[in-house]
Amino acid sequence: MSGQNNDNTVLIIGAGFAGLSAGIYARMNGYRAQIFEMHDKPGGLCTSWNRSGFTIDGCIHWLVGSSPETVMHDYWEETGLVPESEFIYMDEYARYETKDGRTLIFYSDLDRLEKHLLEFAPEDEDNIREFIKAVRMCLRLDQPSVKAPLFKRIAKMIKMILFFTVNGNKLKKWMKVTGTEYTSRFRNKDLQQALNELWFPEFSILFLFFIFAYLQKKNAGYPLGGSMPMSEKLEKRFINLGGEIHYKKKVVKIITENDKATGIQLEDGTIINGGRVISAADGYTTIFKMLEGKYTDESIRNMFDNWKLFPSLIFFGAGVNRTFGEIPLAVSGFSFPLKEPVVIAGERIERLPVHLFNHDPSLAPAGKTALTVMLHGNYDYWKNLSTDRPAYEREKAVIAEQIISLLEQRFPGISGQVEMTDVATPVTFERYTGNWKGSFEGWLLTPDNADSMLKPLPQGIPGLRGCYLCGQWIEPGGGLPTGVLSGRRLIKSICREDEKKFRTTTGS
Numbered sequence: 001m002s003g004q005n006n007d008n009t010v011l012i013i014g015a016g017f018a019g020l021s022a023g024i025y026a027r028m029n030g031y032r033a034q035i036f037e038m039h040d041k042p043g044g045l046c047t048s049w050n051r052s053g054f055t056i057d058g059c060i061h062w063l064v065g066s067s068p069e070t071v072m073h074d075y076w077e078e079t080g081l082v083p084e085s086e087f088i089y090m091d092e093y094a095r096y097e098t099k100d101g102r103t104l105i106f107y108s109d110l111d112r113l114e115k116h117l118l119e120f121a122p123e124d125e126d127n128i129r130e131f132i133k134a135v136r137m138c139l140r141l142d143q144p145s146v147k148a149p150l151f152k153r154i155a156k157m158i159k160m161i162l163f164f165t166v167n168g169n170k171l172k173k174w175m176k177v178t179g180t181e182y183t184s185r186f187r188n189k190d191l192q193q194a195l196n197e198l199w200f201p202e203f204s205i206l207f208l209f210f211i212f213a214y215l216q217k218k219n220a221g222y223p224l225g226g227s228m229p230m231s232e233k234l235e236k237r238f239i240n241l242g243g244e245i246h247y248k249k250k251v252v253k254i255i256t257e258n259d260k261a262t263g264i265q266l267e268d269g270t271i272i273n274g275g276r277v278i279s280a281a282d283g284y285t286t287i288f289k290m291l292e293g294k295y296t297d298e299s300i301r302n303m304f305d306n307w308k309l310f311p312s313l314i315f316f317g318a319g320v321n322r323t324f325g326e327i328p329l330a331v332s333g334f335s336f337p338l339k340e341p342v343v344i345a346g347e348r349i350e351r352l353p354v355h356l357f358n359h360d361p362s363l364a365p366a367g368k369t370a371l372t373v374m375l376h377g378n379y380d381y382w383k384n385l386s387t388d389r390p391a392y393e394r395e396k397a398v399i400a401e402q403i404i405s406l407l408e409q410r411f412p413g414i415s416g417q418v419e420m421t422d423v424a425t426p427v428t429f430e431r432y433t434g435n436w437k438g439s440f441e442g443w444l445l446t447p448d449n450a451d452s453m454l455k456p457l458p459q460g461i462p463g464l465r466g467c468y469l470c471g472q473w474i475e476p477g478g479g480l481p482t483g484v485l486s487g488r489r490l491i492k493s494i495c496r497e498d499e500k501k502f503r504t505t506t507g508s
């Protein structure tokens with residue numbers, strides 16, 4: 001990534017959060033930014049869709065950086081998401097109902113969580129105390145907002161340096177422990193299983209500690225209105241800054257000359273030239289299709305050969321004519337045990353995770369509720385099935401019926417209240433967002449790549465000038481904040497290449 005560039009046009013592939021962020025920061029710094037998006041809407045995975053008066057939200061559970069005390073909040077102000085968004089905070093992260101009728105609650109408040117876990121599983125006192133201690137350690141990792149008074153920022157920066165000096169090795173140790181390794185030490189099987197269910201078992205456990213640290217600090221609220229309004233806010237900010245966005249424009253090729261990116265080619269054959277190309281689209285497509293696999297190195301091959309993917313999903317949505325006042329709001333919902341294990345599209349499940357959107361009245365008519373169920377989907381199974389459209393549609397209808405009958409076990413009578421159902425499969429995710437194998441968040445953050453939490457991955461393409469990556473395929477762990485950080489960091493480094501001071505503004 002070096003060398004001055006005379007053409008100040010930046011061609012950006014993809015209008016997900018990362019592409020929009022790159023566009024926004026490019027405009028703030030005087031580049032001509034053009035986004036090419038294959039869909040007809042902004043947001044990529046951060047999306048929602050309307051069905052029969054209900055809105056199915058396909059993404060947002062929580063947004064890290066909702067607290068004005070934090071530097072991430074500054075970036076949301078720069079990208080136009082705040083102050084326009086109203087956040088709510090839930091008392092619980094998740095609920096886990098056991099086979100013997102008990103309920104394990106993962107409270108957002110740490111003291112309450114510790115007390116409850118100790119009551120639930122006193123035999124795990126040592127493990128619970130260690131868990132809470134690790135979360136408390138993460139609480140102290142805190143980069144202050146640039147709006148904080150200077151003395152406060154300096155004090156916090158000194159605290160951070162001290163923090164890393166004292167705790168750096170502990171952080172590194174936890175980074176290298178997977179969820180499965182960590183939870184195996186718990187004696188209480190329900191607690192062990194529930195912790196495994198909270199996040200991906202292959203994930204670095206450090207991330208789980210951060211989840212509870214964010215909750216405790218009220219730094220991960222739910223933005224009322226859900227996903228699509230968030231994406232529209234970033235789109236608006238980009239356009240208001242003078243950015244150009246072109247929908248229904250699928251990019252098939254990044255054009256190169258003498259190992260320098262010079263433009264892009266669209267599906268209809270149109271060629272657009274520009275000084276730089278940023279792909280904020282799927283990583284595999286970018287490297288192996290748009291660039292035909294000509295620019296790779298050992299580390300890129302290692303990524304695609306060995307790193308683990310967030311799975312693809314069967315994403316069920318329903319609109320029901322009832323409310324669920326008896327079930328408290330929880331960031332990621334609740335799960336209950338099934339009377340008998342069942343097989344859904346080839347996958348055996350013993351519990352059903354349900355996300356009730358009773359906290360957001362904008363997603364359903366009064367007195368009604370939108371709910372979703374997310375299950376792991378087997379990409380190859382669905383890809384094969386999708387070649388026979390009627391069979392694919394039949395399977396989706398069967399799944400909708402199966403899930404409703406499972407919900408009936410927990411909510412007797414619900415089948416008579418269902419007004420709408422919708423099933424998205426791994427193929428749906430692939431078709432709408434292009435993400436490799438329908439993965440819903442790119443790379444899992446595992447001990448293999450957790451170092452990227454401390455040292456971000458390079459955003460250039462080996463051997464190719466003027467071409468860059470941003471978004472979840474270059475940010476293990478994925479997520480909306482990392483998408484925005486990725487776009488911001490990239491434009492900052494492009495400014496550095498051009499020997500320009502990186503500038504930001506706030507607004508909508």
Ligand SMILES: Cc1cc2nc3c(=O)[nH]c(=O)nc-3n(C[C@H](O)[C@H](O)[C@H](O)COP(=O)(O)OP(=O)(O)OC[C@H]3O[C@@H](n4cnc5c(N)ncnc54)[C@H](O)[C@@H]3O)c2cc1C
Binds near residue numbers: 036281471479
């Ligand atoms: C069910 C679910 C729940 C989630 N919950 C949360 C949450 O609570 N909090 C959170 O922070 N994150 C959450 N995420 C993750 C978050 O949505 C993603 O990590 C993030 O949106 C990824 O942004 P991105 O811009 O990197 O990629 P994407 O959103 O995938 O954007 C890529 C864009 O590129 C476009 N594109 C692809 N190929 C081409 C092409 N050839 N030509 C033109 N355009 C192309 C796509 O259409 C898409 O718009 C969730 C995701 C899902 C699916």
